[in-house]
Amino acid sequence: MLRKIGSRKVSFLVLLGIVAATLVFAACGSDPTATQRPADTAVPPTATTAPGTTMAPPANTAVPPTPVGGQAFADLVAAAKAEVEANKTVIIRGGGYKESTLSRLEVDFRNEFDIDMNLEDDPKTFQEVPTVYIAECQAGIKNLPILWYNSAGTAAPVFDKGCGRDDIDWKGLFSEKWPLIGEIVDLQPYPALRNGALIYLSRMNVIAYNTDFIDPADSPKSIEDLTDPKYKGRVGTHGIGFMPSFLQAVWSQDQAIDYAKRLKANEPIFGSGSPALAGMVASGEVWATVINHSFADRAIAAGAPVNWNIPSDGLVIYHDNLNLPKNASHPNLAVLLTAYIAMEGVGGAIGDGEGWSRVMPSDGRGTLGAKLDEAGLDASKMVDGGTIENATAERAFRGTIADIYKG
Amino acid sequence: MATSTKPQRYNRFNLLHNGQMLPFIVVVIVVALSIIPLLGMLIATFRPADTLPLDTSGLWTLEHYPKVFLDTKTYTILWDTVAYAVATMVVSLPIALFFAWLTDRTDMRGRGVFYTLMFIPLVMPAFMIAIGWIQLLGPNNGALNVYARDIFDLVSTRGPLNIYSFWGLVLVTSMAVIPTMWLLLLGLFRNMDSALEDAALTSGASPLGVFRRITLPLLRPGVLTVAIYYTLVLTEVFEVPLILGPTAGVNVLSVHIYEQTTDPELGLPVYGLAATFALIALILGAVLIAFYMWAVRQQHKYAVVTGKGFRPRTVRLGNWTYLCWGIVAAYLMLAVVLPTSIVFWNSLSAFPSVPSWASLQRLSLDNYREVFSGGNLTRMVKNTAIVAAVSSTATMILAAIVAWLTVRRPSNLTRALNAITFLPLAIPTPVVALSILLLYIRSPIPIYGTLWILIIAFTTRYLALGTRLMHSAQLQIDKSLDEAAYTSGAGPMRTFYNINLKLMLPAFTNGWIWVFAHAVRDFAIPLFLATAGTRMIANVVFLNYATGQQNLAVTYLVLLFVVVVILAALARLTLTSGRVQR
Numbered sequence: 002m003l004r005k006i007g008s009r010k011v012s013f014l015v016l017l018g019i020v021a022a023t024l025v026f027a028a029c030g031s032d033p034t035a036t037q038r039p040a041d042t043a044v045p046p047t048a049t050t051a052p053g054t055t056m057a058p059p060a061n062t063a064v065p066p067t068p069v070g071g072q073a074f075a076d077l078v079a080a081a082k083a084e085v086e087a088n089k090t091v092i093i094r095g096g097g098y099k100e101s102t103l104s105r106l107e108v109d110f111r112n113e114f115d116i117d118m119n120l121e122d123d124p125k126t127f128q129e130v131p132t133v134y135i136a137e138c139q140a141g142i143k144n145l146p147i148l149w150y151n152s153a154g155t156a157a158p159v160f161d162k163g164c165g166r167d168d169i170d171w172k173g174l175f176s177e178k179w180p181l182i183g184e185i186v187d188l189q190p191y192p193a194l195r196n197g198a199l200i201y202l203s204r205m206n207v208i209a210y211n212t213d214f215i216d217p218a219d220s221p222k223s224i225e226d227l228t229d230p231k232y233k234g235r236v237g238t239h240g241i242g243f244m245p246s247f248l249q250a251v252w253s254q255d256q257a258i259d260y261a262k263r264l265k266a267n268e269p270i271f272g273s274g275s276p277a278l279a280g281m282v283a284s285g286e287v288w289a290t291v292i293n294h295s296f297a298d299r300a301i302a303a304g305a306p307v308n309w310n311i312p313s314d315g316l317v318i319y320h321d322n323l324n325l326p327k328n329a330s331h332p333n334l335a336v337l338l339t340a341y342i343a344m345e346g347v348g349g350a351i352g353d354g355e356g357w358s359r360v361m362p363s364d365g366r367g368t369l370g371a372k373l374d375e376a377g378l379d380a381s382k383m384v385d386g387g388t389i390e391n392a393t394a395e396r397a398f399r400g401t402i403a404d405i406y407k408g
Numbered sequence: 409m410a411t412s413t414k415p416q417r418y419n420r421f422n423l424l425h426n427g428q429m430l431p432f433i434v435v436v437i438v439v440a441l442s443i444i445p446l447l448g449m450l451i452a453t454f455r456p457a458d459t460l461p462l463d464t465s466g467l468w469t470l471e472h473y474p475k476v477f478l479d480t481k482t483y484t485i486l487w488d489t490v491a492y493a494v495a496t497m498v499v500s501l502p503i504a505l506f507f508a509w510l511t512d513r514t515d516m517r518g519r520g521v522f523y524t525l526m527f528i529p530l531v532m533p534a535f536m537i538a539i540g541w542i543q544l545l546g547p548n549n550g551a552l553n554v555y556a557r558d559i560f561d562l563v564s565t566r567g568p569l570n571i572y573s574f575w576g577l578v579l580v581t582s583m584a585v586i587p588t589m590w591l592l593l594l595g596l597f598r599n600m601d602s603a604l605e606d607a608a609l610t611s612g613a614s615p616l617g618v619f620r621r622i623t624l625p626l627l628r629p630g631v632l633t634v635a636i637y638y639t640l641v642l643t644e645v646f647e648v649p650l651i652l653g654p655t656a657g658v659n660v661l662s663v664h665i666y667e668q669t670t671d672p673e674l675g676l677p678v679y680g681l682a683a684t685f686a687l688i689a690l691i692l693g694a695v696l697i698a699f700y701m702w703a704v705r706q707q708h709k710y711a712v713v714t715g716k717g718f719r720p721r722t723v724r725l726g727n728w729t730y731l732c733w734g735i736v737a738a739y740l741m742l743a744v745v746l747p748t749s750i751v752f753w754n755s756l757s758a759f760p761s762v763p764s765w766a767s768l769q770r771l772s773l774d775n776y777r778e779v780f781s782g783g784n785l786t787r788m789v790k791n792t793a794i795v796a797a798v799s800s801t802a803t804m805i806l807a808a809i810v811a812w813l814t815v816r817r818p819s820n821l822t823r824a825l826n827a828i829t830f831l832p833l834a835i836p837t838p839v840v841a842l843s844i845l846l847l848y849i850r851s852p853i854p855i856y857g858t859l860w861i862l863i864i865a866f867t868t869r870y871l872a873l874g875t876r877l878m879h880s881a882q883l884q885i886d887k888s889l890d891e892a893a894y895t896s897g898a899g900p901m902r903t904f905y906n907i908n909l910k911l912m913l914p915a916f917t918n919g920w921i922w923v924f925a926h927a928v929r930d931f932a933i934p935l936f937l938a939t940a941g942t943r944m945i946a947n948v949v950f951l952n953y954a955t956g957q958q959n960l961a962v963t964y965l966v967l968l969f970v971v972v973v974i975l976a977a978l979a980r981l982t983l984t985s986g987r988v989q990r
Contacts, residue, residue, distance in 0.1 A: 092940045097955040100782030121940040124947035126954045128670050132460065132677070132842065139464050140849040141854070146940070158458055158675045162465075216807050234566060241656040246492035270572065276956035284760035285549035286542060296956040303758035303959070304770065306491055384982055393457060396674055403667075404481065407659045 028247075074174055078114055080333035085118045091331055094123040094149035095130040097208050102354030109350050110341060118334070127151050131159045134326050138164035138321065143328045147335035151192040154386065156198060156324045166197040166325035169336055179344040190385050198322040201343040202295070202357055206244055206311040206317040206386075209282050209291040209297040221289050222376075224248070224316040227262040237278045237290030238245040238264060240271035242402030246395060248315045250384045253329060254398065261405040292361055293319070299356035311376035434809045435825055441806075441868045442828045445835045448843020449690075452683035458676050461683075462846045472684035486688065489661040492577065492649065493642035499634060500582040501738065504589030505627075509619055510712040510732055511590070513605075514723045522736060524977055529743045530587040531925045532588040532751075533656060533949070535647035536965055537959075540747030541580050542651070543760055546573035551750065551762045572655040581648045583743040585641075589634060591918045592877055594632035596884070597623075605723070615723045630880035636700045637876045640833050643689050646763050661689060662836065669838045686836050693834035697827050748969075755963040775963040784943065789971065792928055792944045795859055799866035800923035803914050806867070806872030811882040811912075812904050816890065826875070833872040837932035840869055857939050865937055866927045874919050881915035882908065928972050 085091065098106075103120045103357050109262045111117050123146045125133060130149045135158065137145055149156075159165045185200045208227070214235075221227055224244075227236045238244070242261060249257040270287050272278035279296035281287035283305035297309040323339045344349065351357060452461040456469040463734070469687065476482055488596035511523055512514050544552050547570040556568055570576060604626065608618045624631075653663055668682035725732060754760050756771040779785060807829075814826040832840065844865045850857045855864070885908055893903040931950040938947050945968050952961035 035550075090940075097951045099778065099957075099960070100784060101778065123940045123945045124951050125935060126951060128677070131675075133845065133936065135460060135463075135676070137847055138459075139462070140856075142849065154674060161458075162463075163557050264936060269655070273650055274954075276954055276958070277651075280539075280760050280958045281542075281546075284543060284546075285762070286546040288548070299956050300759055302623055305759040305761075396457070396678070407654065407657075 007264070037194060059269050074178055077174060077333055077337055078116075081337045082114070082116050083332065084331040084334050085116050088330065089117070089335065090121060091118045091334060092121050092123050092146040093338075094134075094146040095125055096122055096150045096351075097124075097126065098122055098351065098355055102350055105354055106342070106346055107348035109346065110338065112335070113341065113345070116334070116337075127155055131155055134159050135162055135164055138162065138327065144330040145326050145328050146324050147329040147331050148323050148339050150321060151324055152319045152321055152386065153189070153194055153198070154319075156194065156322055157191055159324065159326065160193050160197060164327055165194070166327055166329075166332075166335075167193070168201065169196050171196070171199060171340065174336070175308050175340045175344075179277055179340065182344060184338065185343060188320065189322075194322065194324070199339050199343045200320045201323050201347045202321040204319045205294045205311065206247075206291050207294040207297060208289060208312050209279065209292050209294075209300075209309040210229055211282050211285050212306040212308050213285055214288045218306065220310055222310050222312070224260070224271040224291060224312045225314055227269075227289060227291070228260070228267050230267065230288060232267060234268045234270070235288040236264070236267055236269045236285035237272050237281055238269045238406070239274060239278065239291075240403065240406060242399050242406055244317065245402050246399040247317045247384050247386055249398060251315045251382050258401065259396075261402045263408070265406055269406075279307075295357050302356040311373060311378060313376050313378065313382075315382050315384065316376075316378055317386045382391045424542070429664055435813070435821075436808060438825065438871065439828055441864070441871060442590045442832050444847055445832050445840040445843045445868060448846060449683045449686055449835050449839050451502060452679045452839065452842075453687065455680045457678045457680065459680075460676070460846060461679065461843065462850075469680070472680045475681065476684045476688070482685075485659050485661050485664050488659050489643055492574075492581075492653075492658055492660050493639050495574070495578045496581045496585065496642055497635060497638060499578055500586045500589055501631070501638070503582070504586045505593055505624075505631065507586070507739070508593035508597050509623060510647070510736065512594055513623070514615070514618075514725050514732070514734075516725055516729055516732055518932045519856075521818065522723075522740075524973065525744055526587045526590060527921075527925065527977070528742070528969055529583060529972045530591070530873075530922070531929055531969040532584075532748070532965065533647065533929045533946075534581075534584040534645065534889045535651055535953075536751060536962065537584050537743075538580050538648045538651040540750045541571050541583075543750050543754070543762075544746055545569050545576065547572065548593055549762060552746075554762050572652055574656055574658055574790070577649060577656050577658055579742075580652060581642070581645070583643075583649060583747075585638065586739070586743065588922060589638060592634045592637070592880075593627075593631065594918050596627050596880055598914075609885075615728060617723060618723065633700060633876050633880045636696045637833075637873065638691050640689075640696055640830075643692060644834065644836060646836075661685060664837070665836045669836070677928050679839065682836060683839055686839060688883040690831060691832040693831055697830050699821065700830070701827075718831050726846050751962050752966055754959060755966045758959055759984055760958065768833070776820070776881055778960060779963050779967065784948075787941075788943055788945045788948065791859060791938075792868075792946070793975070794945060795862045795866065796927040798859075798926045799863045799927045800920045802863065803867045803870045803874045804878070804919045806871060807878045807919065808882075808909055808916060809904070810871075810875050810913060811878035812908050816887065826879070829875045830869055831872075832868060837869065837930070838936070841865060841933045841936035844868065844933075857942065859942050861937050862934065862942060863938075864945070865933045866923070866930070867932065869930070870923045870926060870964065874923060877919040877922075878912060881912040885911050892933050924975070925972055927970065944952055 078163070103122060107118060107120045110120075127150060130151060134145070134149065138159075139162075156165070160167060171186045172183050174271045182199075186195065188200050188203075189195045189198065191198075208221050208224065215221075221229070221232070227238075228233075244265075245252075245257040245261045248260075252260070253382065270281065272281055272287070272290070275293040275296045278287060278290045278292045279300050282290055282292070283300045283303070285306075290310070294309060297307055300307040323342055325335050325339060448461050453472055454468050454470065455461055455463060456467050456471065459465055459467055486947070507522075507526075511519055516522075542550065544550050547553060547566045550569070550571065552568060553569055556562065562568065571580070571978050604622050605618050608622050609615070613621070643660075644662050646660075646666045649658065649660045649663045650666060652658075653660055665685045667683045668685065669677040669679065750763070753771075755775055756773065757767065758770065758772075758774070761767045761770070810829055812827060814822040835843075845856075846863065848861050848864065855861045884976050889907050889911075892905050898906065928944075929946060931946050934944045934947045935950060938944055945964055949961050949964045949968065952958070952964065
């Protein structure tokens with residue numbers, strides 16, 4: 002038998018060879034663009050930097066950290082250019098954009114500012130990004146991805162823990178280049194983020210429906226319509242119950258609970274978020290549901306038989322931010338690119354590449370403005386999903402709704 | 409079969425004897441790997457909302473414990489979890505056992521094809537199987553329901569079948585777990601002497617009778633370890649219950665924990681609450697480990713590779729072949745052909761749709777063009793291959809040494825080691841990933857942002873399975889072989905390498921392939937730990953799914969399992985030296 006074992010010695014040596022080869026390969030495969038722990042050399046904070054902030058220069062760059070607050074636009078562009086010349090790889094986080102979208106953004110940005118960067122996306126969803134940034138910040142990691150995408154409610158903890166940039170004068174820097182920037186700065190519902198984040202998209206929870214099964218003329222116009230027995234077993238909803246929990250702000254808690262009970266009686270199909278529910282509506286498994294309008298728009302752009310209405314009985318709006326962390330690898334480029342994306346990129350490369358529909362106060366509001374007017378909604382029926390003042394209480398109420406759904 | 413004797417202790421096996429430091433180093437590594445997620449989880453249970461387990465705020469709390477343990481809802485969830493796990497086990501284990509026997513102990517034609525096909529569901533992420541089944545058996549517009557309504561001219565616009573049900577959930581989960589169970593059980597068959605089966609067949613017993621009365625009892629300890637392992641796994645898996653469970657009215661613990669870690673728009677996830685719920689799984693795990701230890705005490709009764717004429721034998725199926733192939737075909741249809749067909753169909757489409765002549769007009773290769781047009785694909789494939797290969801190799805080497813130590817040198821230390829490697833299985837993957845992130849990010853050795861942190865995370869994650877697999881294989885190697893080696897002057901490590909590891913090579917290979925496939929498809933760990941330069945294919949699959957680009961997600965998936973099936977087939981050919989074809 003031992004002879005038989007010996008006959009497989011060659012195979013086992015091959016296995017050991019694979020081990021050795023992969024170990025060597027892995028050692029060589031370390032991420033050259035990865036965030037790094039700082040050297041022990043301290044970088045003195047600049048005069049205009051907020052207390053407690055330390056900004057490190059990007060790796061292998063001789064460019065000194067440049068003050069941002071109150072800096073002239075031209076100086077900012079020059080500093081950003083110097084940062085990119087020192088380190089061409091620029092990483093952003095949480096957008097989940099296609100490579101083709103990022104390539105287009107690179108080209109557009111280069112045409113605008115003559116800055117030639119390699120833009121890469123750190124592959125994380127908005128769920129993980131705040132946790133990872135806080136972990137990196139508390140561990141003292143430098144050269145972080147320069148900006149990230151999050152709604153105000155999700156980004157707030159990063160700022161609360163002192164890990165977000167809060168020293169940027171957006172209006173002072175960019176009003177001349179983009180006169181409308183003041184409007185989106187003022188749109189920011191979360192005061193602590195006003196000097197560190199910029200709204201670039203607004204999303205609404207709308208009623209999406211499949212036009213193969215529901216005639217637009219007969220489509221659900223209100224959230225209440227989804228409890229109609231004709232949709233029994235065919236409506237979809239998010240299982241954790243965040244929509245009624247938000248709408249308590251315009252309904253009252255009792256009304257929200259009552260609604261959740263009636264929706265549950267209509268035997269909804271539960272989805273794990275707007276993307277999943279949008280897919281179900283597109284496929285026809287769900288006929289109507291409340292989802293983020295961006296995903297409904299994306300399905301429409303793909304040719305799916307989908308349309309959507311603004312609910313007349315209450316609307317939740319989220320503002321998606323571009324947020325800037327402390328310790329970014331390219332601090333000046335981060336500011337410039339953020340403003341560029343908010344004012345130009347989202348209406349160009351990102352809008353075209355990703356199917357997002359832009360919502361800006363002064364740009365005609367696109368299709369959204371017309372739909373808002375059509376629904377006849379006033380501010381009293383709108384809830385800003387980014388202004389969560391008491392997350393603990395909100396979580397508890399959301400748990401109550403989720404229990405009703407699961408009951 | 410060896411007779412039962414009380415385990416003897418050999419001084420030569422002492423961990424630190426005669427400078428035998430390697431086992432000691434392995435023990436330290438394994439304990440370190442296993443303890444980190446445990447520590448992370450336990451610390452998290454005492455941290456308030458909006459803080460991380462190692463947050464510098466210094467705030468501590470006990471608030472999660474009453475919320476979890478004094479809430480009756482917890483016990484309702486626990487009941488659902490146990491019902492779901494037991495039902496899935498009852499459905500899947502016998503099928504997996506039967507398939508392992510067919511693959512390894514019979515002359516069924518086309519076994520090689522069957523073996524390869526089993527890797528397709530193995531590498532498909534469970535949530536994609538679930539989505540595939542919703543598109544097949546969704547009550548409103550599932551393809552099979554639509555076809556059934558058309559063919560049978562049914563008036564109803566719903567059904568007739570509904571995947572959103574308890575048994576729908578069990579069916580889909582079973583389809584997803586059977587390949588892994590089959591792989592685990594395959595190693596047991598390969599190390600089993602067929603002398604008793606030969607005797608039974610010579611006495612006129614039928615093949616199925618031999619399987620029931622001889623093969624099954626011999627495999628009992630190994631099967632028991634698989635059953636225990638999977639009971640624990642089924643309390644932790646969440647993809648299929650997340651997608652089908654809430655609508656079916658089945659609320660399991662894993663989904664509840666997952667929801668605590670992904671609550672949108674409300675700041676940081678409440679990791680503390682999630683970790684406290686996970687303690688329940690840990691307690692359940694402790695009970696199962698005690699049960700497992702009881703099973704281990706029976707080990708010497710079942711050592712069947714004795715070095716005395718060990719020769720696995722092929723059972724001739726005769727006319728049973730057709731029935732067996734019918735069962736195999738039915739399984740492959742449900743687990744592979746139907747869900748992969750719909751996934752492939754959707755990879756050619758801009759949005760999910762029921763396959764029809766009308767929708768055929770809309771098919772295109774646009775998704776594939778988008779995937780191949782990017783410059784990151786090569787890097788992602790390279791990263792994925794490196795991480796999966798190194799993780800699976802490291803996992804299985806560590807697992808083999810741990811199994812050898814725990815079986816050949818039973819002591820309180822090795823029993824504790826055995827238990828410790830088991831426990832991390834009960835910890836939710838997001839908590840494991842978070843713990844590794846928080847602890848290794850502060851490491852003086854700069855591994856954060858490199859492939860190494862992913863390799864460490866996957867090794868930590870899959871060590872439990874590797875150890876179970878190698879442990880059950882080690883149980884079946886009689887210690888008389890070791891004694892013969894010692895008598896011939898070999899040392900412990902040489903004995904381990906030349907005798908045990910080589911005899912366990914089939915189980916080692918299967919475990920290697922399993923870890924490789926799971927490291928390739930796992931989402932939770934790369935989501936936390938991969939960076940722009942270390943991204944894996946799983947990152948973009950999940951990212952596209954999470955951002956509503958499901959067509960691109962399924963396109964990456966199609967490419968993913970094509971690549972993995974090829975790599976797994978190559979690994980099998982290399983590592984098993986054609987043993988399957990015997």
